[in-house]
Amino acid sequence: MFTIRSLLDNPDLGLRLLVEGRAGALDERVVWVHNTELTDPSSYLGERELVLTNGMWLAQAGAEEFVGNVVGAGAAGIVFGLREQLPRTPRAVIDACATAQLPLVEIAVGVPFTAVTRAAAGHYAAMRQSGLLGMVRRGDALATALSHGAGASGVLEVLRRDYDVPLVVVDRAGRLLAAAGADTTVEQRRAVAERLGDHPPPLEIDFGDGRVASVFLVGAIGDLDAALLCLRPLRELGDGERAALEQAARFLSLEVAKQQAVHAIELRFASELLDMILSGPQRSGEVPGRLRAFGVDPGGSLAVVALAFMGAGAPTLPGLAEAVMEFFLAENSPAAVAGGTGDVVAVVPWRRPDSDLRDLAARLAHAVDGQFPGHRTVVGIGGSVENSAGLKQPLVRSRDACQVLRRRGGTPVATFAELGTHRLLLGLQDADTLRDFADVVLGPLREHDAQRGSELVRTVQAFLEHGGQWAATAEALFVHVNTLRNRLAKVTELTGRDVARTEDRVDLYLALEAAEFYG
Template sequence: MTTVKTLLGLPGLRLRPRAGADLLDRPVTRIYVTELSDPGRYLSAGELVLSGLLWWHAPGDAEPFVAALARSGAAALAASGADSGGIPDDVVDACVRHRIPLLEVPDDLSFSVITEQVVLALAAASDSARKRLQAAAEAPVETLAERASAELGLPCWVLSGLGRLIAGTAPLPIPPEDVVRRYAAREPGPLTLVPVEGRHAVPWLIAVGGPLSTAQVELAEEVAGLVGVTRARAVRPEASPPGEVCVVALRTEGSDESRDVLGELLPDAVLLESSGETSYAAAARPSVAGLSIVEPLLRATRILCGVSDPGPRAEAAESARYAVEVAARRPGRVAVVRTGAVDAHELLLAGAPAGLRAALRRRVLGPLLAYDAEQHTDLVHTVRVFLECSGSPTRAAKALHVHVNTLRYRIGRAGDLLGVDLTEFTGQLDVYLALRAGD
């Protein structure tokens, strides 16, 4: 990494610090020559600004110039006072005030020589940095993040597209899920984001704590490539956790991303099976909170997830299979169903084929459906409300805003049409399952 102190040691430049002697460790990423009185719009972080001070005419002129350097994050100002009898005190004072290192350029030194020397130093440092990074190609992701931070002079993080912090050299300034959301929406933020290339459905991101020069972006991309290789070499567990497990069934409708998403969502889980749109994995305590974060980055039209209760693996897998079918009947682009949070009858019906559910509805409710169609009544709705009120005529009548005697008459008429005693539990159960089969 090239710093301001590095430039002071370049042979033949003879640069002399006039301010900011305690700031010489700042990284330098490029050189920019200007004689504008306010160059702010053209500056970027890490630049060595070279000026002959042609813009300075009187005390006070230095304030807007140096303030612009400070706002942009410039590394230092190298100035020549050959045309003004030396660097004015006004410039020195402004650099001290805004904490900008000030280097005095000898009067007999050409700016072209300085530019050439600095460019060569930056190129050599970039090449050396690339070689040092490549030497760490076999290192863990945590080590690669540390190397990247050292070469770029900025904190670095590696994040999953599910909002999982994989490695980092400092606390993140914003939550990891917000980093991913901003990346998906292409919103600007406090971090520079570089995607990790690969054939994975869920991307990883290199996040750097500040703006980058072109050379720094190239280094960050080099790091991203190395992280991608490390990611591809990762080995998943082959044995299920001991004891009871939860099984997660994940379906990515309209795409074959389920395996990658599930593998990234549960890196410590055991992949059980995968058939393109739907994959299954076993884990001790799975968390699926990242699905809503990654959804904008996927091709899938919907993401459906079923999570079983803990149990023997085969039993848990069947529960997860039924739960994902329940999720398919829920609204939204991301639907998650845990078996413990749904009624048993809903779980059982979800696993029944569509044809079987339709046949059940016709066999049990056929006469009532036909009567409603012919008489323009709604006895089916009346029966459903009655059953959902636990067979209480009083509660059902109140819910339907009718007299309780009217409710009793309708239930009796419906029972006659169905050939079922709707005040008896078994009959109630069959009819309610048939009603729910149409949901």
């Protein structure tokens, strides 16, 4: 960096320091040098420029006025050039600079200002050359790291050799791709992912905990796919640090593009596995090979679970399949994980009792919830089979159970069998359709109850809960059997459905279940 001290350290200039100025002023950056004899050069001076003057202005202005104008322009300091007519720097100039805490340097009569200008030019040329050489060297190191498979972590390692800055790389799904000297929470990475969707993207992100991160965008295949974050504000980064971070972001684009391509292939590979399983005998011969590609033994016992976010129609978010993969990696278990528009399915080796699948599913739901704050995860358990030949049934069951859980709420984990056949069928229907069905069947009874204070809906429910037994139902309702018969006769009159007929009982039962199912 070009500073007043760097000029003082140049023996060819023979400079003499007269006023040091405020603390650290000699080591602050100097932008350039400016030669002037104007009494007020402020209109032409740039901030952090070094003023070169012979004091010709002393005939028209006092030292305090000139120095005040120089300070007002934000100059870095003054170099006072001696001449035969003025062999010493005037005391008034020295005192004015001391009062203003502005550095003052004296240059001998025999040394022209051009020598200072050449020194400044040489210094900047050396800085540019050093910067270019550093960029080339760093570029070679970054290319080597990527070619050796070091990935995003290798890129950050190269950066940290030159600059001690805290760094993280986060993609648009909020996943942590690499970190060096910095820690971020799940919520902070989610905030980064959301801000990457801004137009234009931010230059800085305030995490709200006193930390502000500078953002260097990482594009891949024409899109903005990640960000290199330096957990320092931009104003605290030097030019060299910014240039290095921008260079690293360009190299990270190559790594992110490669990861995306590999990830897309893996997801397509896994999705094809589900198609093979569901196709039955036509493609069953391809299933074992595809499972082996994921490290799953097709000849051993296998289990299937399906995962999604709570809420009918809630889409899967970017990174959901990856979160499931990370869970099974942490479990030291191979898994074939496939993501779709509505759920994520995992096929895993399973040599334990099916009862233990519930614990696995609960831990999976908890782990994914931690990755997606504000979302609740449900897991449908399809059960296990002896080998890959029987995967179709548990796959269908797991996805159907997952769909029911998404609509119904309540427990986040359930097996196909636990849901019950009629509840499973209800869960697979459109909510509005079922509400309409319940309203058509139960509406007349609800209206009668509201107007007359009767209990026809409760009576039907109690009758069905007691298996159609008249005496048991009457006892539960604390009414006479004849009263019960009169009530159910009224139900038949209002709904056209007779509890003595099986199909009519089914209608009434499903209507009550649908009303409870969707509130």
